[in-house]
Amino acid sequence: MDFDTMISFSKQFSLIWFFLIFVGIVLWAYWPSHKKGFEEEGQRLLEDDPIHENSVPEPKD
Secondary structure (H helix, E strand, O other), X not given: OXXXXXXXXXXXXXXXXXXXXXXXXXXXXXXXXXXXXXXXXXXXXHHOOHHHHOOOOOXXX
């Protein structure tokens, strides 16, 4: 195996490897059982945000 063949194999292997990692991350992120946790985290971030709490003024009587 010469150097050019090894470089070619390395490029092809790394492309396939990173594509599989990408697909795995996307599947993990969109897996239905993770939706509830993501929704809770999103709501928690909005509830703890002092800017969000003060963005809508309460009506004065």
